[in-house]
Amino acid sequence: MKPVRKAVLPVAGLGTRVLPGTKTVAKELLNVVDRPILSYVVAEARAAGIEHFVFVTGRGKGAIEDYFDHHIELEAQLKAKGKTDLLEEILSELPKAGEMSFIRQMQPLGLGHAVWCARDVVGDEPFAVMLPDMLMEGPTPPLAQAVKAHEETQGNIIVVEPCPPGEAHKYGVVALESQSGRLNRMTGMVEKPPKGTEPSNLFISGRYVLEPEIFAILESQEKGAGGEIQLTDAMARLMKTRPFHALEYEGVTYDCGDKIGLLRANVALALKRPDLGAEARAAVEALLKA
Ligand code: UTP
Numbered sequence: 001m002k003p004v005r006k007a008v009l010p011v012a013g014l015g016t017r018v019l020p021g022t023k024t025v026a027k028e029l030l031n032v033v034d035r036p037i038l039s040y041v042v043a044e045a046r047a048a049g050i051e052h053f054v055f056v057t058g059r060g061k062g063a064i065e066d067y068f069d070h071h072i073e074l075e076a077q078l079k080a081k082g083k084t085d086l087l088e089e090i091l092s093e094l095p096k097a098g099e100m101s102f103i104r105q106m107q108p109l110g111l112g113h114a115v116w117c118a119r120d121v122v123g124d125e126p127f128a129v130m131l132p133d134m135l136m137e138g139p140t141p142p143l144a145q146a147v148k149a150h151e152e153t154q155g156n157i158i159v160v161e162p163c164p165p166g167e168a169h170k171y172g173v174v175a176l177e178s179q180s181g182r183l184n185r186m187t188g189m190v191e192k193p194p195k196g197t198e199p200s201n202l203f204i205s206g207r208y209v210l211e212p213e214i215f216a217i218l219e220s221q222e223k224g225a226g227g228e229i230q231l232t233d234a235m236a237r238l239m240k241t242r243p244f245h246a247l248e249y250e251g252v253t254y255d256c257g258d259k260i261g262l263l264r265a266n267v268a269l270a271l272k273r274p275d276l277g278a279e280a281r282a283a284v285e286a287l288l289k290a
Contacts, residue, residue, distance in 0.1 A: 001154055004147050004209055006121070007050045007128040009041065010114035012058030012105035015133075017258050026061045027257055028132045032265045033273065036067060037256045039093060041132045048143035050128060053100045054121045056114040058107075065102055068095055110228025115210075116218035124212050126150065129231070134206030135265050138251025143207050145249045149183050150209040155243035156235070158186070159207040161253060169195045171203035172232045174246045186244040191225040191232040202246060204232065205253050214238055 015027030022030075029036040042053065057064060071090075078087040101121045105114050115129055128143055136142040142159060149157045160174055175188035179200075188199060208231075217234045224230040235244065254268065255261035270280035 001151075002125045003049070004126050004128055004150060005050065006052045006054060006125065007045045007130050007143070008054045008056065008115055008118040008122065009038075009045075009130050009132045010056045010105075010111055011038070011061055011064055011132055012056050012108050012114055013133075013257075014108055015257065018262065024060070026064055028061075029063055029067060030256065030262065032135060032254075032256065032262070033270050033276070037135055037265075038064065038067070038132050040135050041130055042068075042093070044136065044141045044143050045128065045130060047141040048128070048147050050143070051099065052121075053095070054118045054127075055100065055102045056105050056117050057102050058105050068093070068100055070094065110223070110226075110230055112218050112221050112229040112231040112234050115231055116215060116221075116229075119215040119218075122212060122215070126209060126211050129208040129210060131206035133255065133257035135254040135256050136206065136249075136251055138249060140250075142249045142251050145251075146207050146209050146247055149245060149247045153183070153243060153245045155245060156211055156214075156238065157209040158189070158235070158244060158246050159205050159249050160202040160246045161205045161248060162201050163203045165201070168198035168201055168203060169193055172230075173198050173200060174202050174204065175199035176202075176246060182248040182250070183245050184248075186239065186246050188239065189232055189236050189244075191230050202248065205249075207249070208235075210235070211238075211242055213242060 011026060011028045015022035018027055028038040032040065045053065055064060075087060103117050103121065105117050130143065138145065146157045146159050158174060163171055169192060172189060172191045173193055174186050177185040177187050190199065214234055217237050221229050221234045224233040254265035256265050267284060270276050
């Protein structure tokens with residue numbers, strides 16, 4: 001079986017839940033502590049063995065390409081001022097030449113359409129999809145857990161997690177053949193099911209490993225929930241002929257596309273940082289007492 005070498009990162013959305021900042025700054029470049037959300041997601045992908053990153057971008061998102069390129073003046077300044085630690089940190093994030101591709105979606109018609117835009121660069125091999133506004137951490141990086149599950153099942157993997165009680169109708173939710181352990185064969189999935197009709201409390205949380213057959217299905221996929229071309233609808237069609245498993249991953253997700261999720265990510269990651277944790281804790285405690 002072919003290994004998972006490529007990851008598609010759709011970054012063409014408008015980020016309306018975190019406006020007005022996202023009017024001019026790509027949501028995926030908003031900082032969590034001191035680096036863009038995207039920086040964490042790319043590190044997670046590298047830890048899973050990803051060798052090629054396919055960004056699906058749109059108008060006003062050019063800064064994403066710039067983030068992963070040299071900044072000659074900045075690098076010269078840091079060098080001249082002897083700030084070698086910072087310089088090394090910045091250089092360590094740069095891709096090798098040819099490791100990243102950028103494709104324009106042109107119109108944000110939905111996640112399914114964004115993934116379809118990557119078809120020629122991905123080609124005929126299994127690939128990961130990572131929603132870059134979902135910052136995910138775990139004892140082993142969540143995408144690495146998904147890649148391992150793909151090796152075990154030789155099929156499509158959807159990473160899921162339990163949603164807070166009564167909230168399943170807000171998400172893409174999976175239906176399982178039976179539930180034992182963390183990796184279970186799926187029988188269906190539905191995007192934003194009407195309240196009371198949810199097939200489980202497990203929602204699709206932002207990491208997938210998909211077989212390339214999904215592209216032919218996306219080509220003819222009609223608009224679904226919210227008037228968008230939904231990846232969930234295309235996966236549900238592919239499931240009729242190919243196996244899908246839901247992986248309840250070990251770890252935690254911060255939905256950085258949401259105001260409170262972004263705040264949680266900033267606080268949680270600052271508290272965990274060896275260089276900032278103590279100061280961050282003191283600051284948060286002082287705020288809570290005020
Ligand atoms: P979201 O629905 O969370 O992103 O899509 P959004 O549309 O930017 O957010 P809101 O709801 O308006 O606040 C998940 C990911 O898919 C990308 C987004 O950039 C985001 O990273 N996406 C979404 C696309 O690339 N193209 C689309 O047409 C839609």
